[in-house]
């Protein structure tokens with residue numbers, strides 16, 4: 001699995017996560033919030049500097065800084081379509097604007113208990129309910145497998161209730177959408193799986209409460 005060292009409040013990291021959603025690729029997130037001690041030092045040791053995002057691809061032995069280079073590498077290596085809409089400079093600007101209202105959320109480390117195994121999160125980058133969950137996972141430096149399930153067709157637009165009401169017979173497209181539906185019978189993000197406690201949760205508020213109670217110190 002690809003590994004991404006990043007933090008939620010970083011606009012450059014966001015661009016890589018957006019590309020991962022659009023390219024339908026999974027990744028192991030190693031959160032590196034400011035002040036974090038769990039994964040940040042690995043980046044300086046391996047790559048020579050504390051700069052994020054930093055992608056490690058064990059399949060090809062590649063390790064890369066620079067969001068633009070990472071996105072290009074992913075597209076070229078995995079045959080995926082690069083995100084459309086403006087040049088990289090414009091994307092950085094709009095990503096900064098997107099992070100602005102979140103202020104310091106997903107930026108600074110908070111003391112936490114390390115999990116034995118990574119958690120697993122079904123999410124897509126622009127989901128407003130998934131973002132607070134990713135922010136908390138980041139602040140608590142909890143590694144997790146990010147299973148992106150971007151929208152794949154018109155029937156996927158809007159909340160799950162819209163699909164149930166207007167597109168009850170729509171097929172399910174997208175690898176992770178099919179995977180989630182096969183496993184749970186539902187299509188809703190965020191969806192958190194914690195193999196350490198055998199916990200499975202929908203609903204962002206419940207997930208945030210669970211993460212605080214289980215891992216925050």
Ligand SMILES: N[C@@H](CCC(=O)N[C@@H](CS)C(=O)NCC(=O)O)C(=O)O
Pocket residue numbers: 009010011012013034050051052053065066067068
């Ligand atoms: N040109 C780089 C810029 C990356 C960058 O400036 N990242 C900031 C975070 S947004 C960083 O690594 N700051 C150092 C730190 O957080 O310690 C890219 O596109 O990836």
